[in-house]
Amino acid sequence: GENVEQHxxxxxxxxxxxxxxxxxxxxxxxxxxxxxxxxxxxxxQLIIDIRSNVGEKKDQRxxxxxxxxxxxxxxxxxxTQPEDSAVYFCAAFTTGNQFYFGTGTSLTVIP
Amino acid sequence: xxxxxxxPRYLIKTRGQQVTLSCSPISGHRSVSWYQQTPGQGLQxxxxxxxxxxxxxxxxxxxxxxxxxxxxxxxxxxxxxxLGDSALYLCASSSRRGGPNTGELFFGEGSRLTVL
Numbered sequence: 001g002e003n004v005e006q007h008x009x010x011x012x013x014x015x016x017x018x019x020x021x022x023x024x025x026x027x028x029x030x031x032x033x034x035x036x037x038x039x040x041x042x043x044x045q046l047i048i049d050i051r052s053n054v055g056e057k058k059d060q061r062x063x064x065x066x067x068x069x070x071x072x073x074x075x076x077x078x079x080t081q082p083e084d085s086a087v088y089f090c091a092a093f094t095t096g097n098q099f100y101f102g103t104g105t106s107l108t109v110i111p
Numbered sequence: 112x113x114x115x116x117x118x119p120r121y122l123i124k125t126r127g128q129q130v131t132l133s134c135s136p137i138s139g140h141r142s143v144s145w146y147q148q149t150p151g152q153g154l155q156x157x158x159x160x161x162x163x164x165x166x167x168x169x170x171x172x173x174x175x176x177x178x179x180x181x182x183x184x185x186x187x188x189x190x191x192x193x194l195g196d197s198a199l200y201l202c203a204s205s206s207r208r209g210g211p212n213t214g215e216l217f218f219g220e221g222s223r224l225t226v227l
Contacts (some may be wrong), residue, residue, distance in 0.1 A: 043115075043218040089154060098156055101156075103153035
């Protein structure tokens with residue numbers, strides 16, 4: 001089955017700096033890659049996603065890039081703010097018709 | 112419209128007992144999936160139901176089971192509880208039918224199970 005690895009597990013940045021979280025996947029048939037944000041004590045919520053026919057997608061301060069050849073995708077957050085502090089999960093959707101999630105990155109933005 | 116609702120939110124059980132968790136999806140969503148969340152392990156897929164049929168199952172022992180009713184509400188059951196079953200159990204609903212039309216997962220707030 002698919003295996004999704006996510007790094008780093010924890011990340012601290014100064015407010016205003018950029019944050020980058022990387023995920024790798026093993027199944028070349030995976031075709032959809034969402035990112036979820038989970039604030040403390042709350043439910044995970046989709047923040048951005050990308051499909052395998054696209055290399056990059058941007059939504060205001062967040063962007064996701066996908067390298068199908070290397071089988072990795074990354075989340076980029078620019079101009080970080082304290083409200084960006086949360087746990088971020090990447091996921092890959094495979095032809096096995098299920099999502100495989102990474103182990104999460106705990107992001108702390110220091111004011 | 113109302114979001115995904117999970118009950119109960121918190122529960123404490125002892126080893127050997129069983130537990131049933133409930134999930135009401137967003138109206139119109141026919142896909143319900145369940146995940147186990149533990150520190151350091153992320154979200155581990157348990158199973159997915161679509162139109163009352165289990166469509167996928169993760170790598171969990173047979174003590175973990177589920178079902179879906181005709182109104183798309185879903186339940187999961189864990190029998191013979193073990194200490195390691197302590198976790199946050201999340202369900203997610205989606206309108207997706209599968210294939211390329213994956214659809215966003217909408218998560219509930221979870222049921223936090225503590226096994227003593």
